Amino acid sequence: MAERVLMKGNEAIAEAAIRAGCRHYFGYPITPQTEIAAYMAKKMPKIGGVFLQAESEIASINMVYGAAAAGMRVMTSSSSPGISLKAEGLSYIAGSDIPAFVVNVQRGGPGLGGIQPSQSDYFQATKGGGHGDYKMIVLAPASVQEMASLTIKGFNLADKYRMTAMILADGTIGQMMEPISFEDAQIETYEKPWALTGTNCERKHNVVNSLYLQPDELEKKNFERYERYKAIEQTEAMWEEYMMEDAELCVVAFGIASRVAKNAVAAARAEGIKVGLIRPITLWPFPTQALNAAADKVKGFISVELSMGQMIEDVRLATQCKRPVALCNRCGGMIPSPDEVLDSIRKAQKGEF
Amino acid sequence: MAVVFEKPKSLANVPLHYCPGCPHGIIHRLVAEALDELGIEGKAIGVAPVGCAVMAYDYFNCDMIEAAHGRAPAVATGIKRCRPENIVFTYQGDGDLASIGMAETVHSAARNENITVIFVNNAIYGMTGGQMAPTSLPGQVTQTSPYGRDVNHCGWPIKVCEMLATLEGPEYITRVAVNNVKNVNKAKKAIKKAFQNQMDGKGFSLVEVVSACPTNWGMTPQQALEWVESDMLPYYPIGVYKDRSAAKEEG
Numbered sequence: 001m002a003e004r005v006l007m008k009g010n011e012a013i014a015e016a017a018i019r020a021g022c023r024h025y026f027g028y029p030i031t032p033q034t035e036i037a038a039y040m041a042k043k044m045p046k047i048g049g050v051f052l053q054a055e056s057e058i059a060s061i062n063m064v065y066g067a068a069a070a071g072m073r074v075m076t077s078s079s080s081p082g083i084s085l086k087a088e089g090l091s092y093i094a095g096s097d098i099p100a101f102v103v104n105v106q107r108g109g110p111g112l113g114g115i116q117p118s119q120s121d122y123f124q125a126t127k128g129g130g131h132g133d134y135k136m137i138v139l140a141p142a143s144v145q146e147m148a149s150l151t152i153k154g155f156n157l158a159d160k161y162r163m164t165a166m167i168l169a170d171g172t173i174g175q176m177m178e179p180i181s182f183e184d185a186q187i188e189t190y191e192k193p194w195a196l197t198g199t200n201c202e203r204k205h206n207v208v209n210s211l212y213l214q215p216d217e218l219e220k221k222n223f224e225r226y227e228r229y230k231a232i233e234q235t236e237a238m239w240e241e242y243m244m245e246d247a248e249l250c251v252v253a254f255g256i257a258s259r260v261a262k263n264a265v266a267a268a269r270a271e272g273i274k275v276g277l278i279r280p281i282t283l284w285p286f287p288t289q290a291l292n293a294a295a296d297k298v299k300g301f302i303s304v305e306l307s308m309g310q311m312i313e314d315v316r317l318a319t320q321c322k323r324p325v326a327l328c329n330r331c332g333g334m335i336p337s338p339d340e341v342l343d344s345i346r347k348a349q350k351g352e353f
Numbered sequence: 354m355a356v357v358f359e360k361p362k363s364l365a366n367v368p369l370h371y372c373p374g375c376p377h378g379i380i381h382r383l384v385a386e387a388l389d390e391l392g393i394e395g396k397a398i399g400v401a402p403v404g405c406a407v408m409a410y411d412y413f414n415c416d417m418i419e420a421a422h423g424r425a426p427a428v429a430t431g432i433k434r435c436r437p438e439n440i441v442f443t444y445q446g447d448g449d450l451a452s453i454g455m456a457e458t459v460h461s462a463a464r465n466e467n468i469t470v471i472f473v474n475n476a477i478y479g480m481t482g483g484q485m486a487p488t489s490l491p492g493q494v495t496q497t498s499p500y501g502r503d504v505n506h507c508g509w510p511i512k513v514c515e516m517l518a519t520l521e522g523p524e525y526i527t528r529v530a531v532n533n534v535k536n537v538n539k540a541k542k543a544i545k546k547a548f549q550n551q552m553d554g555k556g557f558s559l560v561e562v563v564s565a566c567p568t569n570w571g572m573t574p575q576q577a578l579e580w581v582e583s584d585m586l587p588y589y590p591i592g593v594y595k596d597r598s599a600a601k602e603e604g
Binding site for chain 1: 398400411414440
């Protein structure tokens, strides 16, 4: 039987990153993700790696930019206000087509907001966040096990597609403890002929850059990048379906909200309501295929979110507005109880969306 | 026939985009000569800024990266911490290094990052068309200080070398100029030393090069070099502000 260890969600990310070959961590303290930095500060010096506390989130993402350009597996982690500061670097990393791994353990916003769990950075993560046309692969763990496995997956995908992979977690999964295993970890490696290593006077110089002053060149770069994004949308979307076989209603939820929603779905089933759950595991690419297929079977959707309703827009787009979509939400650090979600399911059963 | 003068190997054989009379060409050449003479072109990784030198990544033959505005020392830190065997340098202007990137400058110096920083101070934002810089002189007329820099309104110019020299961290902080042949030769020595320091593992070395911007100062190249001597150097005196190894040897 696989060896299982009890870990905090944030520590699971840190340990998984090390197992994925990450030896460089640059960060700046912010609640509720500091366990990642603390774990790295302890471990990295003992395994020949580098932990460096930067002077700001801006500096830390730019250290990631440099280290990633040098061809290394590198990461930073932060929480919502800190991710806003990293947006500049994320845009440059996208524009330079280099791989990076970034963790956002979300807290409530806007502004300084609060320090309790939230999912209100969905737009920021999936629609860009920084300036310009770009995407990030966004992974949404719903358990401590997934904090680990999606971290390893994230490093692989980042290298494969030369772009940022972001873990979009929340304070609850970051702080809670569950038993996990690392035995299924698949570490992939990719050649990086574009990396800054020094020419050794043997090759033409490599340039990592996002500046294209000729508009036709910049346009071409963006079109090429979006071709790659299209391929990712077709092949990399991940989701979980729960009790969807005969479902007449579909709850959509990710991360900690999906754990609450699952309990509510089970409770509704006990009342005889035919409801199921689709849990996006990748938020970009969004599991459009699964939702659009469900729209042909169910009479409506309920989007359960810890925000004022952000993913709901993607649910409507994915289902092409074929069915009504209700919103069941709390925000600011509040989490809905299974009963609140159950109430939304009951209302939807009666046709109230 | 003997070759008595040629382009440094580290400098790419491409036309530079700089304005006529701009000393960036001289400073690029000094950096390239230092790389050649120390035999480190193949190990060098350069970080270009945002500003007039934004396209420096096309001008040096070593591996290059283009940083966001002011972030070059952070990018250089990331590279150097991954590849300590490589020689990592930044090439930055005054807006980049002393305004938007001040935090990155101060903290990389405080950490004594083993990198080399070439800081070109021409007291103006050149690329965007001549706005007031953190190093513009009191009374200096620019696009955004059209009545002259009023220190009561927008504060005093920052003396980067003097400020960084107060830190325990950095190894070598010096100010040079490129307004005449004698100063160019001194600048070359300082730049070479700043790279040698990195090769020797000594840490953060910054060379401030007082330069000119004839185009945005509204002067001829000759007048601009004279203004460096008459107006800039009295406020920004040439000299070594910190040299830890030399101090140790003397001490």
